[in-house]
Amino acid sequence: MKKAMIFVLIVLLAVPSILVAGGTGENGAKSVKIGFIGPMTGDNANYGVLCNQAVKLALSEINAAGGINGIQIELITEDSEGSVEKGLSAIEKLSSSDKIVALVGPVFTGISFAVGARCQDEGLVMVTPSATHKEITAIGDCVFRTVVSDGLQGEVAGAYFAQALGYRNIAVLYTKNDYSQGLYEGMKTSFEANGGKIGVVETCQVGDKDFKTQLTKIKAASPDAIYIPNYTAEMAQILEQASQLGMTIPFLSGDGFSNPDIYNLAGAFCDGVVYVAPTQVEESTAYVDFVNKYAATYGVKPDSFATNAYDATRIVADALATVYKNTGKFDRADVRDAVAATKDFPGVAGVVNFAENGDLIAYQGVYKVNGTTPEYLGAYSVIDGKLTKVN
Amino acid sequence: MVNFFLLILIYTGIYSLMAIGQNVITGYAGMLSLCQAGFFAIGSYVTAILCVDCGWNFFATLPIAALLSALVGVLIGLPTLRLKGDYLAIATLGLGEIIRNVINNWDSLTNGPMGIQRIPKPSILGITINPYNKLGYLLMVVIFVLVFYLILKRLADSRMGRALEAIREDEIAAGSMGINVTKYKVFSFAIGAACAGVAGSLQTCFSLSVTPGTYTFMVSVMVLCMVVLGGMGNFKASILGAFLIQLISYFPQLVGLSNAFPAQVKQILFGLILIVMMIYRPQGIMGRSRRTYRWAGGKTKDSRFLARLAEKLKPGKSKEASK
Amino acid sequence: MGSVSEFFQHFLNGLTLGGIYALIALGYTMVYGILKFINFAHGDILMVGAYIGLFVFDFLRGSTPLGPWWFFAFLLAMICSMVACGLLGMFIEKIAYKPLRKATRLAPLLSAIGVSFVLSNTAAWVFGTQSRKLEYPFDNTPIVIGSGLNGVSVTPHQILVLCASAVMMIVLKLFVDKTRMGKAMRATSLDQDTSKLMGIKSDHVISLTFAIGSALAACGGMLIALDFKVYATMGTMVGLKAFVAAVVGGIGNISGAMLGGLLLGLLETFGVAVLGIPQGYKDAIAFGVLILILLFKPDGLLGKNEKEKV
16 A cells, blocks of 8 residues: 555656656747636636637737747646635746746736735736736736726726716625625725715625525615626626516626626626726727637637737737847746837727836726617726716 | 645645644544634634734734634534534534635725735744745745644543544543543634644735635535545544645646646546545545554553453454455 | 515515525435435536526527427426436436445545535536526516515516425425335335335435435426526535525425525525625524524424434
8 A cells, every 4th residue: 555655656746747858948949838827617717718718819819820930829727716825826837837938817806916926026927807906016017907907997987977877876786706896996986076975885795696685675775776896697697686676777887797698697687787898999890800700719709808818918929029039038027028118009909008007008988788789888088087088 | 846846735734734633623523524714714814914904923923823713613613513413514614604704794804805915924033934935935834734743643642632532432422431522522623723723824924815715615625535535533644635635636737737628627536536535445545543552561450451452352353354 | 674565575585585495405305314414416416407407498499489388398308307317316326325325424425525526517617617597488577566666576486486395395295204115215214224124125215315306406406597597506505505494494304494495595585684684694694593403403493303322
């Protein structure tokens, strides 16, 4: 028994070392590696899978076009399972075993904090497509994002609800997770600054399916509208159960609503929902092309986070190309500098520029669902406390 | 590669602490508790809150984390430990979930779902321990595991260990022999909780951030599996179990195949291992090291009698085992 | 707490939530009553049942518009799903639990956790991680009593869930109390060895118990999926709550499962809505009730009091 166990242990330890020894070196070789971390299993794996597919799509296009001077970009995907512990082991593996030169992800805020600190320590550039917490980019100069922060999205949302829609009293039903609570806090600040009042505030837990208790309470308070900045699984339930309770109060939401899955789950109940999400470039065909290609490859449409992930990957690839052209190798510090130097990058979700701290500088798009198709109402920004439509 | 393996060892160390705590509760006292994740969370948050909000040194928070976990263990142990078997499992599972719910909803203290970030790196005697330096951190974790292993081993060999084993084998008989069943059960629960609390502190100090999403009941189940896989009632076996389960969990990443097959395959494999293990070797890899009373220069008549009795019983025992 | 209508709405919400718990608790109580172990995989069999039902139903209804055919197709799908899950339950019992019948109590519990892992992750792998919608096979427009703010609404689906759990409870109770097979089940539950001596094929009885329990899970899974959608982890939390309900009612007792389920649903709803317990502690209500009940009435509300023998 003991001998057998020792043998098994030796095999377990030997196999990886052989595999790694057989792999290609990181520099000057035929491929260069970048990493992706996101929830590929677990309750909100949907968001991770959509983003991962976008990264793969971007890389397959770049590699098909010859990569970087013939060097292929290889993607290593690691599953965070939605937990910090697994996220940390994922970045450790990507950074020390795979020797990646850049990271796209992580998808969720909580994990982004832990992984971001690690990336900062390693001097590894990290571009997250979806971690919206306002403090994420304060980790350090290696952390960037292609999504706007809660603060900015909430600012536009609050101003739009108060100034454009004229609501004075709205109820909120948010999930107790980092994403929903962040959006709620961002919106609250802005909405109250605009003279509005947040009436009933109800919460729910991740994985809840029955929202009738909260909705019944909200119904009794009869607010002007209900803000539900959650993930699709919760929003679909809320919309359907609200209709079952005979509620006719309008619903408002955030960028989680851009996930097309909502229309499969909630169908006609989505009609009339107004939500704030990243802008679309109306005049160029880039966005439409991307959506069509994505849908043709994977059978589903991308959500706004996947769109951001696609842009993030292309920005990273661009930076790699620049670095390779200048230095002939892929140095992590150079890659970081190249990402930071990104200027007016033509992303499919709009022109990408990073602020000094790594935040995305962008306007916010407002959408209204008409039947089961979102109608783009235009891009907005808040200038001196006033909601302004921009082009 | 080496770094990643060190990381697995660090996690093994942290989980080992939880597993040897669980071993006191399940292996010795025979109580099926599924609450380690809750105590793990308490330890993590105590360290995080004291370090960030009160500016405490990490090492100063350790005893608080252990004590508070043990206290909560006693508080919830007193009413629930009267329950038996599966009922206890469900009740403790519920308690673990309640602890996580409280952490997730008590925003003013725990910062709710946002978690606590940017926890300072620990330092002792002017030396900063950098968790990114894997070897150094591993050394610290190993020292903790060793210390707890020795303490618990001593406890298990003492009157307390024997009392717990008696309770496990037959609660009513143990009670009638004058063993205070409730006291020992609650005590073992508190010890197990304290171990998990310290493990939580170490986890916080390693990840330098805490979020409530980490402490799901899957953690409790994993820890229980470690104890069972290794072999119940044996601290070394629990540590081996912790190592094996961590190795299985990270095996695809370790051999660089995590890209090759879908993420779920690992967990399917894990489930299959559990089933196969239970069918073919339910006593775990190292089995249970049954206490045999050998004559060890004891002075009393009783100890000599016990030694003779043990010798007599031995061949019978081995025959039974080979059956 | 506002108007009377709000109170009634909360009451209805709680009752239907309770109906859902009761529906699953029946299957739990059945298996636990005979075998005395927590079938952790019960919730995952429920999920498999919902997936099978979803595929068969979508295939049968094709692109036809909503009509009586949908309801008929739904029933057909439910029968398919119940048969398939019954077989799956028997298979799981044979592979994972039967070899452990003489082992310690911990072994089958861990084996069940293993089965649960395999089922839910295989589903996530094969069917993907997104939720899928199971269409209502009937017009689910809510029936509103009263109007406007004073209206109390109830959907046909809510009524269906309550009726289904009541019917299931009665059928199950008649089966266990009145039939020969039911008698054999009760005998096996009391004492396996003695019942074997009396000529009862206890292996068959246990196998059949699993088949029935799993079929009930499949039926419950499809009814729940109408409201809660179909996804790989759909059975986990609701399964756990259902187990709590079964224990509260007195595990092994069929009417107890129903009572426990309804009670739990009502307590959760009113705890949040009336007593003002923060919504985040909703799960704490369920487990708090469980601990209280077990302390003061260790065999549950309707359970028989069994003295422990030395």
